[in-house]
Amino acid sequence: MIRLSTCFIAVLLALRSAAMSTPAPSKLVPAPHRRRTKASGTATSTFASTGSGSSTSTESVVPPSESGPVISLNPNNPVWDSSFTGPFDSIRGPLGATIIGPNNPNIAQQNPDLLAPPTTDHGSVPNIKWPMSLSHNRLSTGGWAREQNKMAGVNMRLKPGAIRELHWHKTAEWAYVLKGTTQVTSVDQDGRNFISTVGPGDLWYFPPGIPHSLQATGDDPDGSEFLLVFPNGMFSEDSTFLLTDWLAHIPAEVLAKNFGLPAEAFKNAPENELYIFPAEVPADNQPAPTSPFGTVPDPFAFAFSNVSATQFSGGTAKIVDSSTFKISVTIAAAEVTVEPGAMRELHWHPTEDEWTFFLEGEGRITLFASQSNARTFDFQAGDVGYIPASNGHYVENTGNTTLRFLEIFNSGTPSSAPDKFQDVSLSQWLALTPPAVVKAHLGVSDDTIAHFSKTKPVVVGGSRNVTKV
Structure with a gap:
């Protein structure tokens, strides 16, 4: 008679053999991809498939949701707009609290994403915003200029006829005209000259070291306003090389010798720089003096407004x-x-x-x-x-x-x-x-x-x- 223990061992061996003959589930088959519903933000299970019913390659990789949390689909729009009059509190949904101390409502109204930032904001990012209205403004009799130095930008205004005096820079100057028209003049290193009237939406560009002048025309009763940009962020408009500033620091006898004239010829030259000063409105279509070397081959102005x-x-x-x-x-x-x-x-x-x-x-x-x-x-x-x-x-x-x-x-x-x-x-x-x-x-x-x-x-x-x- 077969002993009971022998039967028990036989059953165990049979079960082990059956288990070894059954293929193990593949670890390459992912769990269903989780998709959030837009209304609730909760996860539901779906499978992507082709029109024929066969699986797409979406199922051949482990979706990111299996490795950790997925992004939130909750809106992160600004919490108020320019029509909102307050109170301006640092609250976004359940986060934050009211401001019970001093608060500048004008700054707050313009910067909702600073007071109540999106929840997607994180870490430390330096300030990238600068209002030109916070820049120091240099006032002159013919207009004004204010600058911001990251790449180096200057916002400048000239009254009708006012001149930004003859000058040059160590770096190039690029300009976009905001309003009015400006007459620009220049002479390059080869004695070739240039003159042009530049209108709203148009550009000018002077290479480093090339002397030039800017003068508002009478086309607009407000004169002209433009944006100047310099590619060197360390540049300052105040470090410009000005004609009057240079001559004021040259002995009169040296000026006389240089031009072959008596010193008396320069008796009215200003002792200090002019920078921006009033002058007569330039004539329409004023021509440049004829140069024996011709005009510049590549114009210093560009009609961007016509593009x-x-x-x-x-x-x-x-x-x-x-x-x-x-x-x-x-x-x-x-x-x-x-x-x-x-x-x-x-x-x-x-x-x-x-x-x-x-x-x-x-x-x-x-x-x-x-x-x-x-x-x-x-x-x-x-x-x-x-x-x-x-x-x-x-x-x-x-x-x-x-x-x-x-x-x-x-x-x-x-x-x-x-x-x-x-x-x-x-x-x-x-x-x-x-x-x-x-x-x-x-x-x-x-x-x-x-x-x-x-x-x-x-x-x-x-x-x-x-x-x-």
Whole structure:
């Protein structure tokens, strides 16, 4: 008779043999991808599949949600807009508290994302905003000038006929005319001269060391106002080489010897610099003196206002660099308009810092500075923004009118490249990367990837939203 213990051992051996003959589940098959519902933010389980019912490559990789938490889909719009009159408290949903101490309501109204930042902000990012209205203003009899030094920008105003005196700089000068018209004159190192009248939306550019003058015409009863940009952030408008300042510090007998004239010829030369001073309105179409060496081969002015802008779903953009404005080898720029609710797409500039000047409207920028550092800033007309090279960012219109601004870049020197406008589009990058790689990073579907644009969207349409506290 078979003993009971022998039967028990036989059963165990049979069960072990059956288990070893059954294939183990593959560790490459992921758990269902979790998708948040927009209404509640909770996770639901779905599987992506093709029309024929077969699995897509989405199921062949472990989605990011299996490795940790996924991003929040809760809105992070500004908590108030320019029409809000207060109280201005540091509250976003359940976070923050009221301000019970002193608070500057004018500053608070313009900067909701500083008082109540988006929850996506994190870490430490230096301030990138500077209102020109906070810059020291240098007043003269013919106008004024104020500057901001990151790349180095000067906002200057000339009364009709007023002259920004004959001068030159160590660095190049690029200008965008904001209002009125300005007559510019210059002579280059080869004795070739130049004269032009530059109107609103147009540009001029003078290379380093090239002398020039600026004079407001009488075309506008207010004279002219313009933005000057210098590619060296250490430059100051106050360090300009001025004609009158130089001659005031040269002995009179040396002046006489230099020009072959009696010293008496210079008896009315000013003892101090003129800088900006009143003068008669220049004649229309005033010609330059005839030079035996001719005029400059590449004009120092460019009719940017006549360049057609490219239309995108959310606004327009037009670019100027040395490919169109040949003499401008150190400054490239784009003029961008963004309609209410739309945005200048998520992008970055590979090697060039961006100096942004806001011409009209209201907007905001979130700057991504790597290592989980991100910070959001609000901007109004007359503000300056500074975006370091390679920092990811966008520009969103948060107002009810068109947002218009300049993106300006130090695009190199005459001996270095590149001297062209450059940016990298996030949407284009993802659209032109193998889909499996994008899925492995973001856990998105084929339909989502198909929606990414293989051409740069540049300005993306949308709707305007304000988060109510």
